[in-house]
Amino acid sequence: MQHQSYSVDHLHHLESEAIFILRETAAQFHNPVILFSGGKDSIVVARLAQKAFWPAKLPFPLVHIDTGHNFAETIEFRDMLVKKLNADLKVGSVQESIDKGRAVEEKGINASRNMLQTVTLLDTLENLKIDAAIGGARRDEEKARAKERFFSHRDEFGQWDPKNQRPELWNLFNGRKNMGEHFRVFPLSNWTEMDVWQYIKREELDLPTIYFSHERDVIIRNGVHLAVTDFITVQPDEKVQKKTVRFRTVGDATCTGAVESVASTLDHIIAEVAAARQTERGTRADDKRSETAMEDRKKEGYF
């Protein structure tokens, strides 16, 4: 008799774990949402949520924090996916926060709306009475994230206290909280960038086109390739060049850098990631502001 093999492939393991977390979130909270950026990680989270509750539709809406500085492709993609999933979409607008005087636009050439997102995010969570915001962040992205929990507790000001996190043991997740507090939930905690790409390939997921190689006008600022868009001001000493690039993350167009790449298919990208010598956040100007930039932003309530 052949002996049954119960070994489980690592992607299957990660998928089952993430589905478990999503179901726990639905069960333990009153009003969870998925924070959807249109980036590959949140696309994977949306897929996992679809699997977790199938054949029912998602028991929670997608929330997009719109900086107003988007690549057009991302928004198109977002709307298409929402339709396909038959999901609800809610948008929190940074422009609106600025117009209402809740946030002040940064000045100077490196001005970005990335910091302002935090204000809009926290306002949106409060307005919609959200008690759990599910995000696609991974622990391998950045050193401050390595200690993040699956269920990450935030105080009534939305702040993260790295010294006061609840220990997480076995499969037991404690989502109990007091009035006004909320949780951030990270189902992809244990995934690496490579896992995400392999999963996208396995599931044949669609992605916004900016992830694949294309020609684009860029400038090089602080070592980062920035796309020339309506949202940045090219300085006199900066040279606009046409380059063959792609993006490794999707964020605010003013601070998300492109990498030179000819990778035009998922297989090319996976090969590139396997050989890559730069972390994906290495292309983000917002993390380069200081060595602890991410940690400081997280404490204030940033994703």
Added chain:
Amino acid sequence: MDLLRFTTAGSVDDGKSTLIGRLMFDTKTIFEDQLEAIEESSRKKGDENINLALLTDGLKAEREQGITIDVAYRYFATPKRKFIIADTPGHIQYTRNMVTGASTANLAIILIDARKGVLEQTSRHAFIASLLRLQHVVICVNKMDLVDYDEKIFDEIVDDFTNFASRLDIADVTFIPISALHGDNVVDRSDNMPWYKGSSLLYHLEHVHIGPDTNHVDSRFPVQWVIRPQSDKYHDFRGYAGRIASGVFKPGDDVNILPSGFSTKIKKIHSLDGELSEAFYPHSVALTLEDEIDISRGDMIVKSQNQPNVGQDIDLMICWFSDKTKLQPRNKYIVKHTSKEVKAIVTEVCYKVNINTLHKIENDTTFELNEIGRIKLRVSSPLFYDSYTRNRNTGSVILIDEFTNETVAAGMIR
């Protein structure tokens, strides 16, 4: 590619961070920009060489104080396996972190400084590994370069540890002499220690057998969520969603529902990718049943011929996690067990354990931070459980403080 989760323990300065940095560096997990960043930090601190240990120092407070204060998770992969490291500090006050890291691990690496040998901390780490039922322990005798790669010193440490560990219950202990700083026996076998005939640490991690960690005998399915689509197509669909805790389920299996005791059969095992012919840990699936039975979150589906214990008096080993409150007899908590939450009262503190000597402490009934011992709880409604030794997923609980909502203890049911 399969997955191995391990935890690392060692006393301060035994070289834990250096070892993890080394594993990540030699498996090419470290990227150029990370390397640049730590080179820069090393220079600022006045270190001569780049300090691989900086890679694993996550948070600002820690960098300032030069210590690690929490559990951090690291990832690397080789063509053979994906690895998740729960990196936990070895300070005396951080027993709770090692317990946390070990709770999801298959294997523990315990570091010993070759110059210092087996210390009190080493015993503590070994005790926690055995308490948490890690099937595999690897003792890395580090800094062999500082003792001239001397076989005798290594052998003495092996004997010493083996004597101590005979009082513990650890299935598989492996000893490897290494130098984390220079890389001896970390990825490749070292020429400096021809007397060592075993495999390198990485080779061992890639090949150690992880199968027996999971219980494939006792079929347990805690119901997490009920799927009831509001659509015409799936009008009558009622799926019980959850993750198989242990054992194997197949369509047609005779099952019982706890606590009601109703018996029925599994109709189908569903997933978005199609129906499955069987499911086992760690699969997340949705089950449909032949009969319409009222089932909700916290109930458990089990095979009829193999049932768990059902009871309200729970005997368990705990590790106390709180520095703000203490556990005492008559205290009340919330117990989280599988997908169920119940109230509980401490009916008895049996003993505490001195984790350095392994002696019982019998007439002290108060638990403070990092203390380990045996207690009894009475819970408000029955739990469906197995002993932790037999089944990690149905034998583990956490205790939650009713007022602060903090997780205050980890518990392993006896």
